[in-house]
Amino acid sequence: MAVVRRKRRGSALIGILLAAVAIVGFCVLFFLLETGYETFYNAAYPVEYQALVERYAEQNELPRSLVYAVIRTESSFQPDATSNVGARGLMQLMPDAFDWVHMRMAGEEDVTFDDMYDPERNIEYGTYMLSLLLDEFDTVENALCAYHAGWGNVKKWLSDPQYSENGADLVEIPIDETRNYVNKVTEARQAYQSLYGYE
Numbered sequence: 001m002a003v004v005r006r007k008r009r010g011s012a013l014i015g016i017l018l019a020a021v022a023i024v025g026f027c028v029l030f031f032l033l034e035t036g037y038e039t040f041y042n043a044a045y046p047v048e049y050q051a052l053v054e055r056y057a058e059q060n061e062l063p064r065s066l067v068y069a070v071i072r073t074e075s076s077f078q079p080d081a082t083s084n085v086g087a088r089g090l091m092q093l094m095p096d097a098f099d100w101v102h103m104r105m106a107g108e109e110d111v112t113f114d115d116m117y118d119p120e121r122n123i124e125y126g127t128y129m130l131s132l133l134l135d136e137f138d139t140v141e142n143a144l145c146a147y148h149a150g151w152g153n154v155k156k157w158l159s160d161p162q163y164s165e166n167g168a169d170l171v172e173i174p175i176d177e178t179r180n181y182v183n184k185v186t187e188a189r190q191a192y193q194s195l196y197g198y199e
Contacts, residue, residue: 041191045068045192045195046072047196052120053071056123060128060131061131062130065193065199067127068198069186069189070091071090071091071126074087074090075090078090079117088116088117088122089119089122089126090119090122090123091123093116093125097129098113101125101129102125105125129147130143130147133146133151136151137154138168140186141186142170145178145182148181153175158170
């Protein structure tokens with residue numbers, strides 16, 4: 001009888017130990033997965049050029065999440081990026097966009113389009129342009145469309161009932177590439193908000 005009780009106690013003890021090991025193992029696995037998830041997403045959505053982004057986002061009254069999302073989508077944080085149509089730098093400004101912004105900026109006479117490879121000048125000009133577009137078009141989606149497809153195209157779309165019912169909001173973006181661009185920036189912005197708590 002004592003032998004049977006000892007066997008039962010031994011089996012119960014082994015069961016408890018196995019359960020404890022399983023719980024600890026599960027906790028360790030959960031921690032590793034959580035850490036890996038965060039590491040992956042932090043690497044996928046970096047916050048490079050943080051001081052510059054914060055300075056010019058604040059100066060131009062833009063959400064940091066939007067600026068980071070545009071940079072990630074446009075150049076993947078490569079300051080020397082050049083598109084096949086000639087856009088340059090982190091925020092991929094085109095020559096005509098540079099000229100448009102340059103005309104509106106006071107005290108920047110010595111800046112040239114070649115300076116768009118410089119991270120600070122590019123972020124300064126890119127955020128200023130985004131700010132101008134937001135002032136003009138009111139919504140982030142409209143501003144992103146204009147950033148990608150041009151101010152004139154968005155004006156035309158908003159005046160067309162096929163694309164805008166009220167002249168202020170787009171119900172459809174007629175260019176696939178621009179629609180995909182807006183979706184990518186929007187998803188990236190949501191990731192920056194979720195990961196870093198940015199506005």
